[in-house]
Each structure stands twice: as C-alpha cells, then as structure tokens.
Amino acid sequence: MTLEVLSKKSAAQQYVDSVFEQLKQKNSHQVEFLQAAEEIFISLVPVFEQHPEYIEHNILSRIVEPDxxxxxxxxxxxxxxxxxxxxxxxxxxxxxxxxxxxxxxxxxxxxxxxxxxxxxxxxxxxxxxxxxxxxxxxxxxxxxxxxxxxxxxxxxxxxxxxxxxxxxxxxxxxxxxxxxxxxxxxxxxxxxxxxxxxxEAGVLTGKQPGYGGSLARKEATGYGLVYFVEQMLLDANETFEDKIVAVSGSGNVAIYAIEKAQQFGAKVVTCSDSSGYIYDPTGIDLEVLKEIKEVKGDRISTYVNYRPNAVYTEGCTGVWSIPCDIALPCATQNEINGDSARTLISNGVKVVAEGANMPSDLEAINEFLNNGILFGPAKAANAGGVAVSALEMAQNSSRISWTFDEVDGKLRNIMKSIYSESKEAAEKYGYAGNLVVGANIAGFVKVANGLLTEGVY
Missing domain, CATH: 3.40.50.10860 (Leucine Dehydrogenase, chain A, domain 1)
Incomplete structure (x- = not known):
C-alpha cells in the first residue's frame, strides 16, 4: 500500500485497517478468529465515520482482545x-x-x-x-x-x-x-x-426441563432461524409456503429448522452429517430423521433404509448442488465456499440464512450479496439458541417456569426484533438491505457505548 493511496482513505478506514493489521500480527496463526474479525471489521467503517469518539477511545482494539x-x-x-x-x-x-x-x-x-x-x-x-x-x-x-x-x-x-x-x-x-x-x-x-x-441453577443453561432447564431450548436455534427467515420473506412479500429448502446438518439446529419450515408449508429435501448427505425429493421424513439421530444416534446414511426413494451421497459439499429456493446451512463453519455459493445461485436460490456459526466464508458471502440473494448472517439468524438460554437464566433467577408456548412466543418476538434492528442499522449507515452490515453494526454499537460509559480499564 503506497502512502498516496493510504492518504486517500478516511480516518475511519485507516483506523480499522491499522487495528486489523495489529490483530494479524498478534494472531497470525489463528485463521478462524481472523476470518471472523475481518468480516465484522469490513462493516464498521461507516460507524467510525459517524462516531469519531470510538476512534478516540480505541474501542475496536479493546473489543478484539479477550478479557x-x-x-x-x-x-x-x-x-x-x-x-x-x-x-x-x-x-x-x-x-x-x-x-x-x-x-x-x-x-x-x-x-x-x-x-x-x-x-x-x-x-x-x-x-x-x-x-x-x-x-x-x-x-x-x-x-x-x-x-x-x-x-x-x-x-x-x-x-x-x-x-x-x-x-x-x-x-x-x-x-x-x-x-x-x-x-x-x-x-x-x-x-x-x-x-x-x-x-446455583443459573450457572449453566441447556439443563433438562424439570431440573432447572427451559422448555423450547432444544428447538430454539432451529426455530429461531426459521422465524428470522420468515421476516426476510415477509419483507419480500413471500412466505415459506411451497418453497424448496435445502438444509445441511442433522443435529438440533437442523432438525428443528426442518420441523418449523415444514410447519410453515415448505418442502425440505436435504440433510447431512460429517459423512455425507441425503436428498429426499418427496421431502425429509422428520420422524425418521429424529429416530436416526435422537433415538439411535446412527449415521445419516441409514435414512435410505427407511426411505428407499431417497438418495445418500458421500461427502458433504454436494448438498449445495441440490436446487432450492432457500438454503439453511446448519452444520459447521466454512461449509459454503465461493464455488458452492455460485452453484446455489445458478440453481435459483433466493434466500440463504446461517444456522451454524460462520458457515459461509467471505467469498461466499460476497457472492450472495453481489447477486441480490437475501442473506441472513449467523450472528443474527442463529441467535435463537442463546436467546432462550437467557430466558432460562431469567426463569432460574425468578424460580419460575414458562410453558413451551410462552417461551416460543418470546423467541419469535426476539427474532423479529433482531431482524428489525439489523435492517434499520443497515439503512441508517447507508447499506440498505445488507443484513451482514446491519447485524454487525447493531450488535457492535451497544457494546461500544457500554465501553465508553465504563471508562478505560
């Protein structure tokens, strides 16, 4: 980078670049951490342009260093x-x-x-x-x-x-x-x-209901993902009804995303585990999937023993070659790369929302955004699990228990609020429709303001 080019950058861009360079020097071997940081840093330049006090107090350097x-x-x-x-x-x-x-x-x-x-x-x-x-x-x-x-x-x-x-x-x-x-x-x-x-029941969440746990916790991340997509579709004057959905994974997130999407009228045609994926053109049989994964703990390949018209394929990446309207990656980080993203786009995908943590790499995200795909980033779309964990903490503190429907209703409202805040932040900072930027900014600003109020420590 020449000094002439550098001088043309805004103070905000120079600040963000400088912090990221320092971060890379300190953590050069930590690929996943740097990827997560870069994805957020890219979004924050307009925030620092509007809030120079964040630069003055070096908020970014403070946030990226763990306590x-x-x-x-x-x-x-x-x-x-x-x-x-x-x-x-x-x-x-x-x-x-x-x-x-x-x-x-x-x-x-x-x-x-x-x-x-x-x-x-x-x-x-x-x-x-x-x-x-x-x-x-x-x-x-x-x-x-x-x-x-x-x-x-x-x-x-x-x-x-x-x-x-x-x-x-x-x-x-x-x-x-x-x-x-x-x-x-x-x-x-x-x-x-x-x-x-x-x-001290509040020290752990995810406990069994009846022993300090919350109803709907097991379902929360998958249900929350679908509730988030519901809001994305509503803004596009669409619904889940009759949509073809591809899902990766077969753990809690995938299973309950499939369940809720089916309840909303979609046909989910794929699921996977670390060995390979299933394509069931008539729609995933949820009871069979639960029997395999929740009762027997078997590999997903055994699905075809119950549903002979389904097809099992070894290897996981091929799950994104199945044409679909909505893709819900619910397996693990970096499962969708640029090639997989381009395949999804060429096959007509309209919506991609992340149920796993960072399942799309930066190239894939850019492909989705540059091609007008509605994209729900993980930190917003899969927040349902931790939201209900917080509700479990509230129940533990109050020594009360809410019904499944009460918790599910609160979850749906939280996911609706997350979508609205992300959408509004994107619009406020000049990136209307970009939920990646919006979610990063909405989450960041609250933490940054908290750091300002607490002083330097």
Whole structure:
C-alpha cells in the first residue's frame, strides 16, 4: 500500500485497517478468529465515520482482545482404566452487556483460534438478542463419539473440576454446543453442585426441563432461524409456503429448522452429517430423521433404509448442488465456499440464512450479496439458541417456569426484533438491505457505548 493511496482513505478506514493489521500480527496463526474479525471489521467503517469518539477511545482494539483466555488440562480414565489427557478452554471475551455467555464445544477440532472466533461472534450475537448477556465460549478437543456414558461422565466431571472456579450465575454462564447436549450438561451441572455445595441453577443453561432447564431450548436455534427467515420473506412479500429448502446438518439446529419450515408449508429435501448427505425429493421424513439421530444416534446414511426413494451421497459439499429456493446451512463453519455459493445461485436460490456459526466464508458471502440473494448472517439468524438460554437464566433467577408456548412466543418476538434492528442499522449507515452490515453494526454499537460509559480499564 503506497502512502498516496493510504492518504486517500478516511480516518475511519485507516483506523480499522491499522487495528486489523495489529490483530494479524498478534494472531497470525489463528485463521478462524481472523476470518471472523475481518468480516465484522469490513462493516464498521461507516460507524467510525459517524462516531469519531470510538476512534478516540480505541474501542475496536479493546473489543478484539479477550478479557481472558483460560486453558487447562483435563485428565480422565476410560472404561479400561487408561488415562487420557485433553485440553480445555474458556474464552471470556466481553462482559459489557452482561455475564459471559456461550456454549461449550467438545470436538477434536477445538483449538484456541476456534474458541476465540466463536466467543468473538457471541459478543455481537448476544448483544443483538436484547438480553443482558456478554460473549464467551469454551470447550475441549475431547471427542464424545464412540465413548460410553460412563466415559463421558468422567470426562465432564474432570472438565468441570477445573472450570467451576471460573464461572458463576453472575460471572460466566456456559451452555451446550457441538458435542455437548442435555446429557453432558447434566453431568457438568451435577459436578458443579457437588463442588460448590449449592444449587446455583443459573450457572449453566441447556439443563433438562424439570431440573432447572427451559422448555423450547432444544428447538430454539432451529426455530429461531426459521422465524428470522420468515421476516426476510415477509419483507419480500413471500412466505415459506411451497418453497424448496435445502438444509445441511442433522443435529438440533437442523432438525428443528426442518420441523418449523415444514410447519410453515415448505418442502425440505436435504440433510447431512460429517459423512455425507441425503436428498429426499418427496421431502425429509422428520420422524425418521429424529429416530436416526435422537433415538439411535446412527449415521445419516441409514435414512435410505427407511426411505428407499431417497438418495445418500458421500461427502458433504454436494448438498449445495441440490436446487432450492432457500438454503439453511446448519452444520459447521466454512461449509459454503465461493464455488458452492455460485452453484446455489445458478440453481435459483433466493434466500440463504446461517444456522451454524460462520458457515459461509467471505467469498461466499460476497457472492450472495453481489447477486441480490437475501442473506441472513449467523450472528443474527442463529441467535435463537442463546436467546432462550437467557430466558432460562431469567426463569432460574425468578424460580419460575414458562410453558413451551410462552417461551416460543418470546423467541419469535426476539427474532423479529433482531431482524428489525439489523435492517434499520443497515439503512441508517447507508447499506440498505445488507443484513451482514446491519447485524454487525447493531450488535457492535451497544457494546461500544457500554465501553465508553465504563471508562478505560
């Protein structure tokens, strides 16, 4: 970059570029974290142009540095009494809006970069919900697949034996994520109670209903995704009725996105797992999918044993070659690249909304936006899960329980509000229709203003 070119940039652009360069130098090996930061930074230049006080107080540099990163050893024994060692993490990124809040992920790919990217995204996602929760994330490179219940219990107990000292209802409230469902949360919660000698229900969310958990939590991210898309479609004078929907994944997010989309009249024709994908031209049989994944814990390939007219294909990326009106990536980060995006566009996709965290890379996002595709970014579209986690915290604090319909109604209103705030922020800062920019700005401004009021620390 020449000085002549640099001098033509606005002060806001120079500031954002400077902070990002510093971030790259400090975190050059953390690819996922830098990708998440770059996607947000691109959106924020117009904010700094209108709010020079954010530059004066160096808000961006303060937000991109976590409050703390906790890394610890987790030692546990398998059923053959063999000793194993895993690494645990908790990234407490920002608590301006409320206590740190974000899931625990147990998966062999977990590393510090992924934890930081997820925690960073969580700051803005949680801000968008309007609930008093900050951003955090954690997990371990432990792989629960193939482990017995006893092995998973022993690992969770060992994990919580270290984690408990860093969390609390008003400090940091973990939840579930990939590899951490109701079973794991139960084991973690039991160990926390034993160590603390107290019933602090608000310290973990995702607990089983009847034991401090909230109804509709399991469904929340998938339902919330569809409620967000519902608002996108309404603004385009459309509905889900008779739309063809492609979904990736087959965990909670995918299953309940499929369920709600079908309730709204759509035909969902795909789902997937890490081994491959299913195409069912007559529509995914939800009861079969739940039997395979929630009851038996089998691979998605067994779907064709129940539905012989469906087609199973090994490999996951091909799921985006199926023509559809609406695409809902609900599997994992970077599952849609530029080539997949171009295939979706050429096959007539009209709407793409992210159920997973950062499932579209930057090239894919640009393809969607440049071709007029309605695009719902993850930090807005998949915020339903953490929104209901916050509702679980509220119920725990008040010692009350809401019905499924009460929670679902609150969730729908929250997703409607997130869409409206993202849309309005995009319009205010000159990017009408761009929900990526709108969601980033709407989430960021609340946190930035909080940092200004709290002073330098």
């Amino acid at each position: 703390r990163i906790i890394s610890f050893r987790v030692t546990w024994q398998d059923d053959q009494n063999q000793v194993h060692v895993n690494r645990g993490y908790r990234v407490q990124f920002n608590n301006v809006v409320g206590p740190y809040k974000g899931g625990l992920r147990f998966h062999p790919t977990v590393n510090e970069s992924i934890m930081k990217f997820l925690a960073f995204e969580q700051i803005f996602k949680n801000s968008l919900t309007g609930q008093p929760i900050g951003g955090g994330k954690g997990g371990s490179d432990f792989n629960p697949k193939g482990k017995s219940d006893s092995e998973i219990m022993r690992f969770c107990q060992a994990f919580m034996t270290e984690l408990y000292r860093h969390i609390g209802p008003d400090v940091d409230v973990p939840a579930g994520d990939i590899g951490v469902g109701g079973r794991e949360i139960g084991y973690l919660w039991g160990q926390y109670k034993r160590i603390r000698g107290a019933y």
